Amino acid sequence: MRRVTGRILPIIALAALSGTCTSPDTVAVPGHEGARKSSAEIRAERRAYDGAPPVIPHRGFGADCVNCHNDRGRSVSGVGYAPASPHEGTRSAGGTIRCMQCHVFRTTDAEFVASEFDGVAQALTSGDRATAGAPPRIPHRVVMRENCLACHDGPGAREAIRTTHPERTRCRQCHLPIEKLDRFTTVTDPVGMDLE
């Protein structure tokens, strides 16, 4: 069957539908009645490698993405829970953010040519702690994931990484990022450019 490029076919799972789950960390697989997968597995399936932007797991609804994927997420009647955007400043972005720059729909399951690409695996490691009671450090890169609560709180959060204290909104007061994860090298700043 020929498919029209740009036209979005109803596809794949609406992922983080934890609000509809019976088991806390698995979700139903649409089109396969009774089948369930761990949310971690579904998360990995949507990414070319750990860290890649996920493909969009639903059809287009003709609305701005940030209407639902705002900084807290939103329950969408008849569809499920739209997880919050983890990106900084989404709420204030309004019509000046272009999600489709990085996130694309999946309109077919076919491949043009089979690929031998084997991306870096999903890292589900916990953050390390200085002492037994110390707050864990952030075990992942923070760039593009500045809104911690998008993944660590709310109906869209995976149980394994849900915070016990979402009311304490200034996460990085206690949880430190690991600088090395964000900057692998110490090259000279380009001359004359004022880098942030």
Add this chain to the structure above:
Amino acid sequence: MKRRRFLHTVGAGTAGLAAFSCSDRERAERLAGSDAGIDEAGLTWSKAPCRYCGTGCGVEVGVKDGRVVTVRGDVKSPVNRGLLCVKGYHLPGMLYGEDRLRYPMLRDGDNWKRISWDEALDLIARKYREALDESGPDAVAIYGSGQWTVFDGYAASKWFRAGMQSNNVEPNARLCMASAVTGFMTQFQSDEPMGCYEDFEVGDDFILWGNNMAEMHPVLFSRILANKRNNPGVRIVDIGTRRTPTTDYADMYLEFVPGSDLAIANGILHCLVRDGKISEPFIRENVVFKRGIEDIERIGFGSWGEDGLGLEPGDGPAEHYRFKDQGRDASLTELEDFLADYTPAKVSDISGVPAAQIETLGRIYGDPGRGTVSLWCMGVNQHTRGTWMNNLITDLHLITGKISRPGSNPFSLTGQPSACGTVREVGTLAHRLPADMVVTNADHRAKAEEIWNVPPGTINPKPGLHTMDMFRAFMRGDVKVLWTQTTNPWVSIPNLNRIRREPGDGRFLIVSDIYPTPSTEVADLVLPCAAWVEREGVFGNSERRTQHWHKAVDPPGEATEDAWQIIQVAKRMGMEHLFPWPEDYWHKPMYEEYRSFTLGLGKDVASYEQLEQTRGLLWPVVDGVETRYRYAAGHDPYVKKDRGVHFYKAKGYGEKAAFWIRPYHRPAEIPDEEYPFWLCTGRVLEHWHTGSMTRRVKQLHQAVSEGYVEMNRVDARRLGIGAGQIVLVASRRGELELPASVGGRGEPPPGSVFIPFFDEARLPNLLTLDAMDNISKEPDYKKCAVRIERT
């Protein structure tokens, strides 16, 4: 299918990846310029610019066990500050399609035979030698691209010009930004923009001329959007022939009849002059007025079937297009008279744009209190009067003095990663030498001969064939040996039926690539190449930033880098003196030799050491300091502190910039009763150019898997065509069946359709017209006439 048979013969998918010779730790330190290259997960990280468009985003490349397993946006890159687009995030997959070319393959009738590198290189050297001896330097050619690294382009140019004594060196960039080159050269006598990407944060108004920036330069567009978020007064104006995802973010959209952008620009000039919104002190000090040949009968379009358009006498298709413009002095008074024909009302009649919108643009360009950045790419360059259109956009900035100032510049964007670095700076166009020099100038030839250490008189003063003539000459048999590298002309050349080739025609075609394509299908010899971080490289991006990367992984099978292939052939032809460097250490000395062309000319590229240690630098780089704004005092070291703006490169204009008076000309082909629709071709966000790389990335292919014809819903309803329905699109040159897209991401106006060109099974270049810009010889992929039929 021929190509699949080719694959089986190759035995693709079996080659292993050799281990690196030095230890992981040593390698990491070398790649990263520090001791922090390996992370806890055992990934070795290095820096590289993205492989795709001319933006030049910085990426960090994560390698494990000799394979690229991840990338991430480089937060230290001033270009993208950690952000990428969907193509950039999926770069690693581009390397690992299972049909990677791994061995040299020689055509053997309808089959392919694996041969050794020695056999392949000997054969190429023999074929070139025979052609040279029998038919002279006009019979040999090499055709590369804006994806050639600086090394590839420099090796090709030096080999051809100093070794073969032929200037038949061309890049596919002739098809994408040659009009920008001739635009800048005719106005500043020096190529490339004066501004930099910082303009996107500092500017107030962004005028997009035929430029779907949201899809084609997404990361740069996101910088403009960030500016708009932070400064609500920022405005985006989209001047286009089709609604695109960019239009969704525009404050004003002007939809114009294809080709009438020439009239619109003149209409804006009319408003500026009429309302006294021009900067007379700036003009007095910095601008001269020029006017060229304007007779449409004399200029023509250089296309096949042009005679049928009633433009030139004679029979048969145009074979050579050699029009040469002649400029003469003009004046502001002459401009004022000229602009009387371009009142907003008259321009509205030509363009279909309401006069009020032209007046609004006049007020935007004429407001001295707001920074204005004009942006353009293929819409303006791939235009039968593309140089004129480039001139007119820059004219708007010259007449208002809004140039060489942070946030006020004409900014030409490029579509390939080193269209600037390799094609424009190294000089791989048929008439060019490095650093803005040309083969027609005796002093320039002498300088090149001195640096290249070849006898005076070696370099041929006759420019080589421009791309369109080169392929026409190959089909005629005038060019007997043609080598293409990092490009896919049998998808990307317009009017493909005109270069339909059956091997065994007495000519010899060598194609170097990383995957099988329609171009390898018609080759006699196919060479496998190392891609991107499988080799060392230097690219130059749209903002004059030169960027370097080290090799991070080995290429598959026996693949090698393009420059190495050229050097080996040159050595076999007795031209080893051109490449006197050790086999295991030639990148840096070759770059430093190239760099010596640029020093002291305002084109100074950074040193190799500095490139290795930084995220690239904007030339001119003097005393290790880059230049954000060319020609501007306080920024450009070649301009005296109290000089304001100084166009010091334009010696021929008294060190002033040239304002070119340019009229409106109609396009080469206009819809009529038989072919009632305009056809525009182009790209989509997910795929890059002919798709040979991006289609092998699962996520990108699954997002947009095949070509389509995008129609207006009114036309679709009138013709009874539904979304997804297969339709026939036909032009005077060919026809094509493909699905209709109605109500998709873009929408052309009624009477106009759009087809992307990434899908090799649905080639819009079977339909396009091989008409060219009169000055740059860049073809127009944006305007021809087609009809649509239900199937």
